[in-house]
Amino acid sequence: MMLKKALSIFFVAVALFGFVTVSEAKTTKPVTEKATAYITAIKFNKGKMTGSFDYIQWYFGKDADREFVKDCKCGKEMPYAPDGYYIRNINKKIRTFTISNSAQYVLQTRTDTIKWNEKVTKTQFLNFLKKRNQQKGIPFHIEVKGGVVTKITEQYIP
Numbered sequence: 001m002m003l004k005k006a007l008s009i010f011f012v013a014v015a016l017f018g019f020v021t022v023s024e025a026k027t028t029k030p031v032t033e034k035a036t037a038y039i040t041a042i043k044f045n046k047g048k049m050t051g052s053f054d055y056i057q058w059y060f061g062k063d064a065d066r067e068f069v070k071d072c073k074c075g076k077e078m079p080y081a082p083d084g085y086y087i088r089n090i091n092k093k094i095r096t097f098t099i100s101n102s103a104q105y106v107l108q109t110r111t112d113t114i115k116w117n118e119k120v121t122k123t124q125f126l127n128f129l130k131k132r133n134q135q136k137g138i139p140f141h142i143e144v145k146g147g148v149v150t151k152i153t154e155q156y157i158p
Helices: 002-026 062-072 122-132
Strands: 033-043 048-060 085-088 093-109 118-120 141-146 146-155
Touching: 033 093, 033 122, 048 062, 048 141, 062 085, 093 122, 118 122
Parallel strands: 093 146
Antiparallel strands: 033 048, 033 141, 048 085, 048 093, 093 118, 141 146
């Protein structure tokens, strides 16, 4: 009798625990992944915009100096990153994501005058990429949530 009661309590506890776990899984928000990347392509298909991104590592200041010296192995001849920043691109894998219709676009150099963190429209952003025609050379910080790009921010290069 005691064993039967204990087993009943055990099964009820397991059922409740399983219910709580499943319930919590449904309320978990997707994690926002942040990465720095070159944009290698922007395409439109059936009303959706997709972007292809080549992830890079962006270093600035003392971090740039340290990483530059590691890679160039130039020692005393060049003990610092020449421009104060350093870009490393070890993995050439291209990642393609849908870009949200409500994505935010932030630029620094849309005009000849630097305008820090200028929020622009999708059309202004696409015109910027066309005008520069060197989008592969401009790093962007992207935010990807649930496999969809929600924000693209230009990295200013000094």
